[in-house]
Amino acid sequence: xxxxxxxxxxxxxxxxxxxxxxxxxxxxxxxxxxxxxxxxxxxxxxxxxxxxxxxxxxxxxxxxxxxxxxxxxxxxxxxxxxxxxxxxxxxxxxxxxxxxxxxxxxxxxxxxxxxxxxxxxxxxxxxxxxxxxxxxxxxxxxxxxxxxxxxxxxxxxxxxxxxxxxxxxxxxxxxxxxxxxxxxxxxxxxxxxxxxxxxxxxxxxxxxxxxxxxxxxxxxxxxxxxxxxxxxxxxxxxxxxxxxxxxxxxxxxxxxxxxxxxxxxxxxxxxxxxxxxxxxxxxxxxxxxxxxxxxxxxxxxxxxxxxxxxxxxxxxxxxxxxxxxxxxxxxxxxxxxxxxxxxxxxxxxxxxxxxxxxxxxxxxxxxxxxxxxxxxxxxxxxxxxxxxxxxxxxxxxxxxxxxxxxxxxxxxxxxxxxxxxxxxxxxxxxxxxxxxxxxxxxxxxxxxxxxxxxxxxxxxxxxxxxxxxxxxxxxxxxxxxxxxxxxxxxxxxxxxxxxxxxxxxxxxxxxxxxxxxxxxxxxxxxxxxxxxxxxxxxxxxxxxxxxxxxxxxxxxxxxxxxxxxxxxxxxxxxxxxxxxxxxxxxxxxxxxxxxxxxx
Amino acid sequence: xxxxxxxxxxxxxxxxxxxxxxxxxxxxxxxxxxxxxxxxxxxxxxxxxxxxxxxxxxxxxxxxxxxxxxxxxxxxxxxxxxxxxxxxxxxxxxxxxxxxxxxxxxxxxxxxxxxxxxxxxxxxxxxxxxxxxxxxxxxxxxxxxxxxxxxxxxxxxxxxx
Numbered sequence: 099x100x101x102x103x104x105x106x107x108x109x110x111x112x113x114x115x116x117x118x119x120x121x122x123x124x125x126x127x128x129x130x131x132x133x134x135x136x137x138x139x140x141x142x143x144x145x146x147x148x149x150x151x152x153x154x155x156x157x158x159x160x161x162x163x164x165x166x167x168x169x170x171x172x173x174x175x176x177x178x179x180x181x182x183x184x185x186x187x188x189x190x191x192x193x194x195x196x197x198x199x200x201x202x203x204x205x206x207x208x209x210x211x212x213x214x215x216x217x218x219x220x221x222x223x224x225x226x227x228x229x230x231x232x233x234x235x236x237x238x239x240x241x242x243x244x245x246x247x248x249x250x251x252x253x254x255x256x257x258x259x260x261x262x263x264x265x266x267x268x269x270x271x272x273x274x275x276x277x278x279x280x281x282x283x284x285x286x287x288x289x290x291x292x293x294x295x296x297x298x299x300x301x302x303x304x305x306x307x308x309x310x311x312x313x314x315x316x317x318x319x320x321x322x323x324x325x326x327x328x329x330x331x332x333x334x335x336x337x338x339x340x341x342x343x344x345x346x347x348x349x350x351x352x353x354x355x356x357x358x359x360x361x362x363x364x365x366x367x368x369x370x371x372x373x374x375x376x377x378x379x380x381x382x383x384x385x386x387x388x389x390x391x392x393x394x395x396x397x398x399x400x401x402x403x404x405x406x407x408x409x410x411x412x413x414x415x416x417x418x419x420x421x422x423x424x425x426x427x428x429x430x431x432x433x434x435x436x437x438x439x440x441x442x443x444x445x446x447x448x449x450x451x452x453x454x455x456x457x458x459x460x461x462x463x464x465x466x467x468x469x470x471x472x473x474x475x476x477x478x479x480x481x482x483x484x485x486x487x488x489x490x491x492x493x494x495x496x497x498x499x500x501x502x503x504x505x506x507x508x509x510x511x512x513x514x515x516x517x518x519x520x521x522x523x524x525x526x527x528x529x530x531x532x533x534x535x536x537x538x539x540x541x542x543x544x545x546x547x548x549x550x551x552x553x554x555x556x557x558x559x560x561x562x563x564x565x566x567x568x569x570x571x572x573x574x575x576x577x578x579x580x581x582x583x584x585x586x587x588x589x590x591x592x593x594x595x596x597x598x599x600x601x602x603x604x605x606x607x608x609x610x611x612x613x614x615x616x617x618x619x620x621x622x623x624x625x626x627x628x629x630x631x632x633x634x635x636x637x638x639x640x641x642x643x644x645x646x647x648x649x650x651x652x653x654x655x656x657x658x659x660x661x662x663x664x665x666x667x668x669x670x671x672x673x674x675x676x677x678x679x680x681x682x683x684x685x686x687x688x689x690x691x692x693x694x695x696x697x
Numbered sequence: 698x699x700x701x702x703x704x705x706x707x708x709x710x711x712x713x714x715x716x717x718x719x720x721x722x723x724x725x726x727x728x729x730x731x732x733x734x735x736x737x738x739x740x741x742x743x744x745x746x747x748x749x750x751x752x753x754x755x756x757x758x759x760x761x762x763x764x765x766x767x768x769x770x771x772x773x774x775x776x777x778x779x780x781x782x783x784x785x786x787x788x789x790x791x792x793x794x795x796x797x798x799x800x801x802x803x804x805x806x807x808x809x810x811x812x813x814x815x816x817x818x819x820x821x822x823x824x825x826x827x828x829x830x831x832x833x834x835x836x837x838x839x840x841x842x843x844x845x846x847x848x849x850x851x852x853x854x855x856x857x858x
Contacts, residue, residue, distance in 0.1 A: 167727045168714055168717035195713070198729075244740065248740070276740075302730070303728070303730040305724060306726060306727040308726065311721060314721075382710050383711055383743060386713045386717075387714055387717055388710075388712045389714070391712065391826070406743075407743070408743065
């Protein structure tokens with residue numbers, strides 16, 4: 099096969115057995131790879147009603163046919179499992195070097211099933227696969243785990259691991275790879291922890307074959323030209339990282355502030371990409387094959403927030419910054435470093451603290467219960483709360499459940515800014531209506547990277563549309579969700595779509611795989627993935643009733659700024675969206691649709 | 698004047714595109730383990746540097762080769778291995794100061810490979826997104842660097858007076 103390696107590695111942790119299976123070529127074509135193929139295999143093998151932390155749940159690492167190639171930013175893999183945070187399907191995406199190395203070792207997909215009787219790590223060295231004791235690594239941070247494993251096996255191995263957060267089953271624990279890249283959302287790290295699986299290390303010496311080398315190079319040159327021409331991929335992201343968005347989103351008045359109480363933050367300038375570049379940025383860092391290099395390497399040279407590492411990204415800056423009412427860039431950056439060490443999703447961590455802060459200020463939760471003066475703007479208390487969460491000490495045990503369960507415990511779930519129990523990222527949908535529909539319909543709960551409507555609504559890519567209207571948004575959301583499915587399944591980074599369109603991605607896929615997709619068939623794969631995920635969620639008990647937003651976003655108008663007076667017009671958009679998706683007016687997937695897509 | 702490969706470590710973002718396009722060019726597949734250029738990673742310091750053959754003026758590999766399989770290409774100046782003469786003895790690999798020679802297995806035979814500057818148009822340079830790898834006349838490339846330093850000096854002096 100070209101693009102795909104043609105093999106699936108299955109590791110049963112209960113039995114401590116390892117099997118290699120052939121990849122079904124039809125399945126590969128129909129679901130491409132990564133989020134698509136991983137989800138298909140998962141849905142075929144796992145009961146939707148499974149307890150996410152039970153040994154019957156499986157954890158799948160899935161790459162795409164473009165992973166490990168020079169196709170722009172072909173560095174990604176998806177971790178697919180059932181999420182302990184949302185109870186829905188989880189597909190968590192990460193780049194770096196580890197995903198490509200899985201391909202070089204010969205595998206498109208690795209399936210972990212069962213549960214080890216003791217802490218273990220897996221060594222994948224081409225066709226030699228071993229299960230080793232991780233007793234001595236259990237409890238170590240991500241960086242220490244990485245240091246110890248590299249000391250033992252050498253720098254040619256690429257490592258994915260969980261930190262204390264994953265071990266302690268924090269519901270939003272990440273799986274970190276190459277030290278500081280994160281399969282961040284939906285708590286995939288907790289599933290890995292529940293299996294007693296501390297780390298996976300891999301080295302490979304096999305090649306990813308390409309169907310048409312000459313055509314590939316032509317297509318690549320063309321794509322790189324477009325990346326160079328785009329203001330976002332050639333200027334904004336390399337110069338300022340994703341943090342370039344702080345000032346842009348702030349100007350539009352939809353930078354969620356103090357748990358989404360308003361859409362503009364007085365200290366935005368101090369936590370912007372520009373401030374980061376001026377004060378803490380050391381250099382840019384790229385994932386494999388990436389010409390953009392949005393990654394930041396930052397240094398806080400001294401003081402109480404001293405530290406060095408990767409980040410912060412925009413979402414992190416926002417979650418620990420404006421959303422918690424904090425304008426201390428060093429404290430925010432420190433929180434990012436601690437999250438990377440412990441293996442915590444920065445978005446859910448920051449927004450859960452923001453939720454606790456509002457509950458504290460409203461007198462719903464007391465200082466005695468918190469053990470911290472957790473008021474908006476208290477950077478020291480915020481940093482302390484993050485540390486406690488990773489180890490589930492004190493109030494950390496409750497924060498580790500995410501904002502929804504925290505607020506629900508105090509009978510005020512409306513304080514949780516989440517859909518399907520996963521917290522929203524850094525865009526107030528009252529000032530970006532399409533994003534509201536995306537949050538409500540995303541198959542993994544509150545999430546911006548299933549259909550990034552910020553692109554047309556705020557950045558004007560591929561064309562500018564009015565962020566404040568609901569008209570036409572359903573169609574935009576559907577197309578973006580389907581295209582994102584294809585991008586994720588291919589193994590390239592979503593950020594390429596700031597410069598590339600579906601046509602470019604189709605050409606890359608064709609040059610590498612040569613399977614003969616039409617562009618229409620490729621987009622159909624995206625729709626197939628979307629419907630499959632939705633069907634799984636339905637069976638898991640998370641149905642159309644959960645296509646909703648936090649009460650605040652549909653009932654409380656934004657108090658000031660360009661979107662003043664706006665709430666999200668969700669109901670009307672949802673109606674149109676169900677129709678465009680070919681679902682029933684109630685949002686159920688029809689049998690005809692299932693047949694049409696061949697699910 | 699002959700063209701030279703220059704490495705600018707500060708510009709390297711660690712994307713490994715050099716390894717990917719190198720292996721594609723020479724082995725028709727994406728396979729960093731067969732690449733003639735290797736990105737060296739210092740994870741604790743988050744520093745990456747591409748390392749490849751520097752085409753030494755006094756190449757130890759050429760001097761040690763028992764079959765005379767290593768030559769300097771007259772046009773490109775590259776130190777190259779002539780496949781037909783290589784017996785895969787690994788002597789070049791043992792003496793190379795850079796570690797830029799590797800062994801590959803092809804059709805059950807092991808033999809040695811290294812960078813040949815892609816016959817004068819190195820793929821790694823063409824596709825490097827940040828200019829961490831450059832190929833050109835050293836006087837031209839170094840003049841660019843000198844100018845940059847001169848500009849910094851100029852502004853410092855202007856600030857001071």
